[in-house]
Structure formats: C-alpha cells, structure tokens
Amino acid sequence: MKFPQPQTLQGIAELINCNFVGAIDFPVLGMNEIHVVEPGDIVFVDHPKYYDKALNSAATIILINKEVDCPEGKALLISDDPFRDFNKLSIHFKPFQKAHSQISDTAVIGEGTIIQPNCFIGHHVIIGKNCVIHSNVSIYDDTVIGDNVTVHSGTVLGANAFYYKKRPEGFDRLLSCGRVVLENNVDLGSNCTIDRGVTGDTTIKAGTKIDNLVQVGHDTIIGKKCLIASQVGIAGCVVIEDEVTIWGQVGITSGITIGAKAIISAKAGVSKSLEGDKSYFGIPADDFRSKYKEIASIKKIPEILDILKNKNNI
Numbered sequence: 320m321k322f323p324q325p326q327t328l329q330g331i332a333e334l335i336n337c338n339f340v341g342a343i344d345f346p347v348l349g350m351n352e353i354h355v356v357e358p359g360d361i362v363f364v365d366h367p368k369y370y371d372k373a374l375n376s377a378a379t380i381i382l383i384n385k386e387v388d389c390p391e392g393k394a395l396l397i398s399d400d401p402f403r404d405f406n407k408l409s410i411h412f413k414p415f416q417k418a419h420s421q422i423s424d425t426a427v428i429g430e431g432t433i434i435q436p437n438c439f440i441g442h443h444v445i446i447g448k449n450c451v452i453h454s455n456v457s458i459y460d461d462t463v464i465g466d467n468v469t470v471h472s473g474t475v476l477g478a479n480a481f482y483y484k485k486r487p488e489g490f491d492r493l494l495s496c497g498r499v500v501l502e503n504n505v506d507l508g509s510n511c512t513i514d515r516g517v518t519g520d521t522t523i524k525a526g527t528k529i530d531n532l533v534q535v536g537h538d539t540i541i542g543k544k545c546l547i548a549s550q551v552g553i554a555g556c557v558v559i560e561d562e563v564t565i566w567g568q569v570g571i572t573s574g575i576t577i578g579a580k581a582i583i584s585a586k587a588g589v590s591k592s593l594e595g596d597k598s599y600f601g602i603p604a605d606d607f608r609s610k611y612k613e614i615a616s617i618k619k620i621p622e623i624l625d626i627l628k629n630k631n632n633i
Contacts, residue, residue: 341394
C-alpha cells in the first residue's frame with residue numbers, strides 16, 4: 320500500500336510513538352508485507368528468526384522490536400509491538416469507511432455492465448465494461464474488476480485476510496487494507512470468497528474460470544486461463560502460474576508456487592511448491608508416476624507379510 324503523500328521517518332515515528340534510527344527526513348512511501356515490499360516501504364518484524372529476512376528485503380524502513388545494526392541506506396522504527404503499530408498505520412492511512420448506500424457514489428461502473436438486485440458495491444470500486452454481477456454479491460472497497468467479468472450470486476470479494484497473532488488474551492487480527500483485482504474475462508461461480516491483500520493485491524488474471532464454493536486467501540496470485548473446480552481452498556500468498564487446472568476439493572497451503580500448466584486432481588493436499596507441466600494427486604500431492612508407484616508398493620505389503628510368515632514357519 321502506498322501512502323497518499325510521501326511521509327518522513329520522524330513523522331511515522333510520531334504517529335506510532337516509537338524511537339527511530341535514521342535521518343529525520345528519511346522518505347517513507349508506503350507499507351507492505353515482506354513478499355511484496357519495494358524501496359520506500361515499511362515492513363514489520365517481531366521475531367528474531369525473521370530479522371535477517373526483513374533487514375535484507377527490498378523494504379527500506381524496518382519496523383522492529385529490537386534495535387539492531389541498520390543496513391546502509393535503510394532506517395529502523397523501534398517498537399515494543401510492531402504488529403500493533405503496523406495496524407495503527409493501517410488505521411491512519413486506510414481507515415474503514417461506513418457505507419451509506421448499496422452502491423457507493425465513488426464506485427465506477429463501465430458501460431454495458433449489469434448489476435442485479437441486492438448487490439453491495441463499496442467505496443472506490445472499479446468495474447469494467449460488459450460485466451454481469453448477479454444478485455447478492457458483495458464487492459468490498461477498492462476492488463478492481465476488468466471487462467467481460469461474470470460474478471455469480473453469493474460471492475464476496477474483498478473480505479479480511481485470515482491473519483492473526485496469538486496473544487494471552489486471544490487472537491489479534493492484522494488489519495487488511497489491500498485490494499482484490501480481477502482482470503478481463505474472469506468468471507466466478509456462486510458463493511466464492513476472494514480475500515483482499517493485507518497491504519497488496521489478491522489477483523486473478525485474465526481468462527481464469529472459477530467454479531462455485533472456492534476460497535482464495537490474501538495476496539494470492541492466480542495466473543491467466545486457469546480452471547479451478549468447486550470446493551478448492553487456496554491459502555494466502557500462493558502463486559498459481561498460467562493455465563493451471565485444479566479439480567474439486569483440493570487444499571493448498573500458504574506461500575507456495577504451482578507451476579504453469581500443472582494439473583492437480585480432486586481431493587489432493589498440496590503442501591509444497593509443484594513444478595509446471597506435470598499432473599499431481601494424493602495427500603500430500605505428488606506427481607502421478609511417483610504416487611502410483613507408492614500405491615502399488617502399499618498394495619504389496621500384505622503379500623510380503625504372508626511370504627515372511629510362511630518363511631518363518633518353515
């Protein structure tokens with residue numbers, strides 16, 4: 320997320336009431352999660368395990384819970400609770416805006432687009448030309464939809480990321496101020512849920528078709544001309560490259576990449592990145608040839624046990 324105007328290190332430190340290391344006028348242009356940071360961004364880190372990753376990332380301002388050696392060309396914001404203060408910045412620069420109508424006056428809707436009854440269209444939503452948004456669809460603030468897109472009833476675009484920090488008193492939610500972006504010629508079935516990015520975009524690229532009852536987590540990127548069947552669950556920060564086919568009830572863990580033109584069969588559990596141009600199935604998902612060998616070996620276990628028993632009797 321980029322700020323409306325450039326900020327300074329001192330100004331940000333004053334907003335969250337913390338100390339800083341760096342020039343008072345060090346430029347601060349935005350804030351983002353570590354996988355999407357750019358120079359000028361703030362990234363937060365609150366565990367020593369991830370200090371080096373944050374300090375060596377593209378971010379030039381690190382919101383951190385301990386004063387450490389600051390890399391050249393970067394600055395630090397020293398906070399006793401970076402998670403809390405990242406949320407404070409989200410609230411300041413992207414506050415929640417109450418809706419006053421079913422379709423916001425700030426929404427932009429293209430020529431030839433049909434919005435069926437009982438839809439909610441939030442603030443600053445952009446919808447392109449010749450789209451059909453069926454009844455009871457909720458499109459949250461800042462969503463961007465291209466041309467020739469169809470969204471069926473009950474689908475929700477832009478709900479919060481499922482991102483929590485466990486504290487003694489319960490779970491603290493990381494606020495979401497990113498967007499959902501649907502490119503041209505995307506179709507979404509009924510009762511899909513596409514969560515917004517935490518600070519970046521959850522993106523579904525041109526020509527992709529998604530069936531009913533599919534969940535797409537925050538900051539996930541789905542490539543061009545993918546096919547995703549019903550009841551697939553995709554966690555956050557997944558990259559699915561172009562022309563991937565995913566059949567029903569597949570579950571995909573966070574932070575992995577699925578290569579272009581991969582095919583994942585129904586009910587597979589994807590727990591690691593998968594190469595493109597291969598077919599996969601099973602839990603955990605593996606390529607067809609390896610999985611069939613594994614199944615064939617398992618089937619031989621009773622036969623092997625019988626041979627061992629007979630040998631021992633002899």
